Amino acid sequence: MAKDMYFSPVGTYSVVNGAVRYIATPETLFRVDEANQKTPIAQRQALPVAAPYQSLWLGLEVDDSIASLEGITFFFDWSTEADRTSFQPLLALSPWHLGGKNLTVRAGLADNSTITGSGSPLEKEFNLIYKVEKQILSASERHFVTIQAAPAFQTVGLQRQTYPPSVEQWFGERNLRTLREPLWWVEVQLPHTINPQALAGVFSGINCFPVVNRRLHRLTYRLQQNLNIIPLETDRCFLAVREVRTSQNRELTSLPLASLPDLDADTYTIQYGVSRFDDRDARQALTNLLDLLYDESASFAALGEDFLASVIRELNQALARLEAKVAQKTQKRDAIPYLVIKPKQPGETVFIEYWTCDGEDANRLPVGGRLSPYADTTLRKDSGFLMTATSGGRERPKVPEKITRYKQALLSRSRIVTLEDVRAACQAELGAHLHTVTVERAFRIDPTPTNGFQRCIRVTLLPSATSPYSPNDWEQQIRLLQLNLEAQSVSSLPFEVVLLSH
Known part of the structure; x- marks a missing residue:
């Protein structure tokens, strides 16, 4: 459907x-x-x-x-x-x-x-x-x-x-x-x-x-004393929070890197799969702790077997209560982002707006696809069309992709200085879709008609044999990659990205 x-x-x-x-x-x-x-x-x-x-x-x-x-x-x-x-x-x-x-x-x-x-x-x-x-x-x-x-x-x-x-x-x-x-x-x-x-x-x-492929969601919440943890549930991919305002039309300030004790009044932060690469949730962590107590019972012998048995029994009871409280889904769902707000005064109502998107599902929509106004009555119905094919949507990165991006961020700080930084940026951008990346200084003909030869940094890509990208997809990816390289580079030389065929 x-x-x-x-x-x-x-x-x-x-x-x-x-x-x-x-x-x-x-x-x-x-x-x-x-x-x-x-x-x-x-x-x-x-x-x-x-x-x-x-x-x-x-x-x-x-x-x-x-x-x-x-x-x-x-x-x-x-x-x-x-x-x-x-x-x-x-x-x-x-x-x-x-x-x-x-x-x-x-x-x-x-x-x-x-x-x-x-x-x-x-x-x-x-x-x-x-x-x-x-x-x-x-x-x-x-x-x-x-x-x-x-x-x-x-x-x-x-x-x-x-x-x-x-x-x-x-x-x-x-x-x-x-x-x-x-x-x-x-x-x-x-x-x-x-x-x-x-x-x-x-x-x-x-x-x-x-x-851009995104949908705006609105949520109303009444603030409680101290911290307020609000789940931003959606059946799509969470993109970002657009705005958080109070009933007094006071906009709250976002603190992206704040820890919970450091939140000031009228500020908020988002907790969403940070500080780890895997997908372990709290229940799995408790289960791992229970297995550890069973497997390493000899190490806890100094605490007394009766005490250990009592702790394990209490953990089992706690897990059973959690399972009874939370309905278990048969289908795996993505991690839910949480909005954490520290109010200036309890009892206020906040109006939350956040964006979601469809990730890779929104790619490859054909040219001429009909668009209908959703929240605008000033436009004619069915008068909108896609003038180009959609591209650029992605799913949440998997563990190997997270590690590659983490290494690239540590090495380059999102700044391209050396040729090795260019290679790392290409790997972080395209990952498993690439077989090899070659970076060299070269010359090209300047696309501006009044200019001649121009020095450039040539990036040659050899696609992986398992890459599902079509030729049109590669054209779009090369264009986006070139823009990202130019945005991060501290060099004045332009980039030329070349795709090799198998």
């Missing part, structure tokens, strides 16, 4: 009542359908004409209440990862025009797309949600181009067109009869380094933004 997956934006974004309806390249005219589907409706009829650039035309339909294109963010995607890496940076570097007037653009999302994480650098270091959102933004920023400055639609000389003259020259008036509604046509003048096949695979849209 399929279960629902929940997604939310990684920041605050503006949407407009509009859409990209047509995409015209020098060879093909496409009609943009829902999601990221486009249908060719006309092929070039005229002979190619030599020009210093090749144009990409975007036919945009927007509501009459919108005064200009300023602040609107365009989403772009290409048919292959090689095209994304090579040609995506050219979009923001190329001239943009609307009705012959220049548009000022920049790469990335709009400036108002803030993410979680206000506070000091130390607070951000222990803010898991901030790190997750920052990683997602870094991975998705290359898909976006934002218009920073644009003339108002009421400017003299600007008007909607059924199609621009250049498009009519390419495809002929007869093939353009299906274009009846006047649109705003944006021209992007791209260099000829982009081949026609790659340009035909480009897709563009607006009202797009990065999302």
Whole structure:
């Protein structure tokens, strides 16, 4: 039975009542359908004409209440990862025009797309949600181009067109009869380094933004005297606490590394599988103690056999009472995180919000998957779609993965200085999916068209024969790995990650 997956934006974004309806390249005219589907409706009829650039035309339909294109963010995607890496940076570097007037653009999302994480650098270091959102933004920023400055639609000389003259020259008036509604046509003048096949695979849209697989849960609790231990139960993977507020609208402060005796008033901490690598629970620890008393009874002979028998009998009775009190589950469940709060005054009510996610189950959701608003009535029902396949979700690390990450944290402190640090970071990131990792200093061709050769750190990965990752999965993992290496590195040299085939 399929279960629902929940997604939310990684920041605050503006949407407009509009859409990209047509995409015209020098060879093909496409009609943009829902999601990221486009249908060719006309092929070039005229002979190619030599020009210093090749144009990409975007036919945009927007509501009459919108005064200009300023602040609107365009989403772009290409048919292959090689095209994304090579040609995506050219979009923001190329001239943009609307009705012959220049548009000022920049790469990335709009400036108002803030993410979680206000506070000091130390607070951000222990803010898991901030790190997750920052990683997602870094991975998705290359898909976006934002218009920073644009003339108002009421400017003299600007008007909607059924199609621009250049498009009519390419495809002929007869093939353009299906274009009846006047649109705003944006021209992007791209260099000829982009081949026609790659340009035909480009897709563009607006009202797009990065999302993360997570669901918000809310819990109300009345505080007691001294410490309050609150289980955050869920049938999904616990992600992080979003916020804890009192009924007086007073936000409690998180202390990630605090021990229980050190908690101050109006603070909280989370206890969740820390200080150990295995999954032993309290009952198993008591059972191990009981076995120890049985096996090492000779060592406790000095205490007296009657005393030892009495202690064992009391432990057995305590275990029996625990088993009778707690219903035993037939299915193994994950460890439950606990929120520990020290109140300023007892009797107050706190409102707890925390995130959960689906881990690896949320990976590989296909492009075009339909999204329905869950807690927002301002959006049209079934108007949302996945523009890219989902990736990056993980389960809780197993014992070998914990040990590898622990070693990497001890050796590098999450900072990459040497080539060995790069190798350790790759092992911690991909673990059993890798067979070998080779790190060396090398040269590459800079993807920026105005540059030439560039020094870099080349990371060559040989996948493990047992890795379940598909080629598309490896493309996503390589992209995330490269971003993580660049974020942790103290070197000014860029990284180039290469995947070898078996």
